[in-house]
Amino acid sequence: MWVNTKRIFKAGFIAFCRNAFVSLSAVLIMVVTLFFIGCIIFSSALLKSSLQTIRDKVDINVYFVTNSQESDILLLKKTLEKMPEVSKVEYISQDQALDNFRKRHENDQITLQALDELGDNPLGAVLNVKAKETSQYESIANFLNQQNLAQGDSSIIDKINYYQNKDAIDRLTKLIDSGQKIGVVLAIIFALISILITFNTIRLAIFTAKDEISVMQLVGANHIYIRGPFMVGGILYGLTAGIITLILFYPFTYWLNTYTETFFAGDGIFTYYIHNFGQLFLIIIGSGIAIGAVSSFLAVRRHLN
Amino acid sequence: MIYFDNVSKIYDDDSVGLHGVTLKIEPKEFVSIVGHSGAGKTTLLKMILAEEKPTEGKVFFESTNIHDIRKKHMPDYRRHIGVIFQDFRLLPHKTAYENIAFAMEVAGRDEEEIQADVTHVLDLVGLSRKMWSFPHQLSGGEKQRVAIARAIVNQPDLIIADEPTGNLDPENTFEVIQLFKKINDLGTTVVLTTHNKGVIDSLNRRVITMEAGKVVRDEVKGGYVL
Numbered sequence: 001m002w003v004n005t006k007r008i009f010k011a012g013f014i015a016f017c018r019n020a021f022v023s024l025s026a027v028l029i030m031v032v033t034l035f036f037i038g039c040i041i042f043s044s045a046l047l048k049s050s051l052q053t054i055r056d057k058v059d060i061n062v063y064f065v066t067n068s069q070e071s072d073i074l075l076l077k078k079t080l081e082k083m084p085e086v087s088k089v090e091y092i093s094q095d096q097a098l099d100n101f102r103k104r105h106e107n108d109q110i111t112l113q114a115l116d117e118l119g120d121n122p123l124g125a126v127l128n129v130k131a132k133e134t135s136q137y138e139s140i141a142n143f144l145n146q147q148n149l150a151q152g153d154s155s156i157i158d159k160i161n162y163y164q165n166k167d168a169i170d171r172l173t174k175l176i177d178s179g180q181k182i183g184v185v186l187a188i189i190f191a192l193i194s195i196l197i198t199f200n201t202i203r204l205a206i207f208t209a210k211d212e213i214s215v216m217q218l219v220g221a222n223h224i225y226i227r228g229p230f231m232v233g234g235i236l237y238g239l240t241a242g243i244i245t246l247i248l249f250y251p252f253t254y255w256l257n258t259y260t261e262t263f264f265a266g267d268g269i270f271t272y273y274i275h276n277f278g279q280l281f282l283i284i285i286g287s288g289i290a291i292g293a294v295s296s297f298l299a300v301r302r303h304l305n
Numbered sequence: 306m307i308y309f310d311n312v313s314k315i316y317d318d319d320s321v322g323l324h325g326v327t328l329k330i331e332p333k334e335f336v337s338i339v340g341h342s343g344a345g346k347t348t349l350l351k352m353i354l355a356e357e358k359p360t361e362g363k364v365f366f367e368s369t370n371i372h373d374i375r376k377k378h379m380p381d382y383r384r385h386i387g388v389i390f391q392d393f394r395l396l397p398h399k400t401a402y403e404n405i406a407f408a409m410e411v412a413g414r415d416e417e418e419i420q421a422d423v424t425h426v427l428d429l430v431g432l433s434r435k436m437w438s439f440p441h442q443l444s445g446g447e448k449q450r451v452a453i454a455r456a457i458v459n460q461p462d463l464i465i466a467d468e469p470t471g472n473l474d475p476e477n478t479f480e481v482i483q484l485f486k487k488i489n490d491l492g493t494t495v496v497l498t499t500h501n502k503g504v505i506d507s508l509n510r511r512v513i514t515m516e517a518g519k520v521v522r523d524e525v526k527g528g529y530v531l
Contacts (some may be wrong), residue, residue, distance in 0.1 A: 003413075003415070003416075004413070007410050014398075014399055018398040019398055085416050192417045211394065212397070214394075215394045215395075215396060216396075216407075217379075217380075217383070218354065218356075218383060218394075218410070218413060219383070219384075219407065219408045219411060219455065220381070220382075220383040220384035220408070220411050220459075221380060221407075221411035222377075222380040222411070225410075225411050248462050271308070
């Protein structure tokens with residue numbers, strides 16, 4: 001068994017080296033496929049990261065009346081935090097709100113002077129509520145609205161900005177959903193097309209060896225012994241193409257880094273490549289080996305009888 | 306050893322490959338099969354190799370109906386037979402040594418045995434010096450000798466040679482036929498098809514003549530008569 005396995009691997013390796021031209025063509029086609037698969041991974045990470053950035057920007061701001069008690073606001077904060085839809089609630093006190101306002105308008109002396117003339121802090125405290133999913137904002141807003149109505153004139157809530165932004169949030173939710181769905185479908189279609197092209201290249205490479213396969217059968221080689229070296233060849237195509245692709249991605253992502261920094265919250269695609277190299281290595285090399293081995297297995301099967 | 310029992314082969318396009326062939330080949334025989342192109346010689350050999358199935362009748366190797374052999378046991382059966390073709394059919398990316406060793410590797414022989422036997426058989430066919438040459442570096446005669454070496458290295462019970470001298474010049478033809486004689490003298494059954502009158506006449510062994518898929522003549526010590 002071990003001797004046979006060793007012979008199969010040796011034969012596959014020798015055939016890979018001796019059929020240099022065929023191997024080179026198969027490897028080049030596979031590099032294109034794997035590069036494409038890699039680009040799909042990068043695009044998906046890019047899309048995911050940009051969608052996350054957009055998502056992070058969406059929240060509900062609950063403005064409180066200026067005379068509301070901090071304890072009441074913190075109570076509402078606790079209630080909100082217990083809701084399953086809510087991922088995070090941020091409390092901004094009146095003083096903090098004033099500080100933020102001053103910072104935002106530090107170059108606007110007229111506004112700051114007007115603020116100083118008022119004497120009292122005119123800004124109320126704020127709760128910034130983040131939902132787990134953008135589709136959940138409506139139910140959170142409804143809950144806050146009900147609280148507001150139930151308390152009537154004694155309500156501490158001054159304004160909930162969800163209803164002003166509802167259209168934008170709804171549109172964004174749809175955009176994010178469609179973006180993800182279209183992304184997945186396109187990725188699957190393109191990945192399948194490139195896999196088919198690779199499969200056909202390997203099939204063509206093995207087609208040229210169909211006479212060899214028939215001779216192997218006539219000298220009494222069993223199917224494993226015939227198929228094995230071709231599968232080893234396919235695995236080597238995948239392995240070589242995978243390594244070449246990973247090397248090519250280094251300058252490619254480095255070059256694209258500055259253009260993609262905005263998508264990755266300042267980090268860029270090169271940083272993403274370096275940080276996720278282990279995972280990308282496994283996906284690219286694994287895909288290459290799997291495509292090579294499966295394509296060879298199927299291509300040889302056609303010629304075995 | 307080989308027994309054809311009223312075997313017919315009709316192809317899908319209604320052409321007749323074999324028609325009611327009944328014949329017997331004994332162990333250690335040297336049998337030549339002659340006939341025009343399309344007479345059924347190659348179909349007959351393909352039946353023995355289980356590359357073709359008969360439409361009617363049965364083909365036996367020893368007491369086994371060849372076409373009842375299950376797919377997974379076919380490689381074992383084929384290791385009893387050494388095959389030689391007119392176009393040599395060597396594995397192009399393997400050296401002479403590797404081509405011969407391949408036949409032994411698939412039979413599960415160990416490395417030491419392979420090294421000893423391949424070297425011996427290459428010596429027997431006079432190609433020791435070309436051991437590491439690839440098929441494209443060999444002449445027609447040399448390629449055929451490698452093919453013969455590959456066919457005999459596992460010491461098969463039967464050698465099938467389909468027009469083995471078809472692509473060779475007279476000198477190489479003579480050498481190849483001498484090799485077959487030697488192999489037969491060592492006890493291996495040889496079945497040979499050829500168009501070469503000189504080869505048949507010089508052999509002076511059993512000759513089966515075929516025409517339109519039928520055996521029309523079977524002589525113990527025959528000549529080339531069509």
